[in-house]
Amino acid sequence: MNHLDQLRNNIRSQNVNKPGYINISILWHDGNLYNYEARRLGSGGSKTAWEFTPEYVIMLPNIDTSGYLGYWPLMVENEVKMSNYLREYNLLTTNNFKVHVEVNGQYVPAYVSDNFEYLARNGYYAIDRKNSSSSLWKGKTFVGDDIFNVDKWYSAVEWLIDDYEMLVRLGLDGYIEGADSSNFIVFERENKIRYYGFDFASKQDRPEDDLIPRMQEDRDNCKIPSIVSRRIRSAVSTLLGYERNWSYDIDPNGIQEKELLEGIQEKVRTELKIKYPFHIR
Numbered sequence: 001m002n003h004l005d006q007l008r009n010n011i012r013s014q015n016v017n018k019p020g021y022i023n024i025s026i027l028w029h030d031g032n033l034y035n036y037e038a039r040r041l042g043s044g045g046s047k048t049a050w051e052f053t054p055e056y057v058i059m060l061p062n063i064d065t066s067g068y069l070g071y072w073p074l075m076v077e078n079e080v081k082m083s084n085y086l087r088e089y090n091l092l093t094t095n096n097f098k099v100h101v102e103v104n105g106q107y108v109p110a111y112v113s114d115n116f117e118y119l120a121r122n123g124y125y126a127i128d129r130k131n132s133s134s135s136l137w138k139g140k141t142f143v144g145d146d147i148f149n150v151d152k153w154y155s156a157v158e159w160l161i162d163d164y165e166m167l168v169r170l171g172l173d174g175y176i177e178g179a180d181s182s183n184f185i186v187f188e189r190e191n192k193i194r195y196y197g198f199d200f201a202s203k204q205d206r207p208e209d210d211l212i213p214r215m216q217e218d219r220d221n222c223k224i225p226s227i228v229s230r231r232i233r234s235a236v237s238t239l240l241g242y243e244r245n246w247s248y249d250i251d252p253n254g255i256q257e258k259e260l261l262e263g264i265q266e267k268v269r270t271e272l273k274i275k276y277p278f279h280i281r
């Protein structure tokens, strides 16, 4: 039996006795093996997050959807690589780093991430765009009473605009929307939103070098006002769902929503055109 199958069986058998908990041995960079009791926090199509200290989670394959198990080692490499890459450009990520998990004397790669629950206790709320049920940002608001006010939204997404500009310049437009990694983090005290990078590796993984893109040439900047303003519009549309708690009592026909989305797109585009005057035709 290979290492990954052993890990799967180990998790499965432990969960029969104590659902949602496992005992796990993690080999750290210092070469030492430490034992922890870990609690399952959430899972997606291919991974499961386990809290093993207040600050950290360890990501392991989701054994219930283990058709992708063979890709696991490559996924670990890519999650760590992309997290490091974004960090170089001052984008926020879960700060992933690689460790190994010991199972019956054999070692399986895995990665450690910042724990969303710990961040939330400190006023930072990760939003998984593809999995709203896993979001801790619920029944809270960053725009206040007037949820259709363009200026309030503009202020909330100011930093997100900068992040999206950087992602477009990095050739990572796909990460802004559509990809599993098109996520947000809410700064509760500041009433601001930023991009938050995690879940980069797709399930049917690609060759790892494809994940490290090259910085785009300046000539692409001419597209920034239109691309970024469109992406911000879509981000606001998603975030508005959280603001209104998915209740459509106010604005049932979507008239105010449409005005807001058009207003925010136009404002972002106008501001960016001022910032990039020589690229605009």
Ligand SMILES: Nc1ncnc2c1ncn2[C@@H]1O[C@H](COP(=O)(O)OP(=O)(O)O)[C@@H](O)[C@H]1O
Binding pocket: 041, 042, 043, 044, 045, 046, 047, 048, 049, 057, 062, 094, 113, 114, 115, 116, 117, 128, 131, 134, 180, 198, 199
């Ligand atoms: N750093 C983390 N802290 C807490 N929970 C997490 C963390 N990362 C992921 N999760 C939870 O695990 C789920 C799956 O992780 P994700 O990286 O999206 O993998 P995938 O969607 O490929 O299975 C997330 O939706 C979330 O519920």
Ligand SMILES: [Mg+2]
Binding pocket: 044, 045, 128, 130, 131, 180, 199
């Ligand atoms: Mg996911």
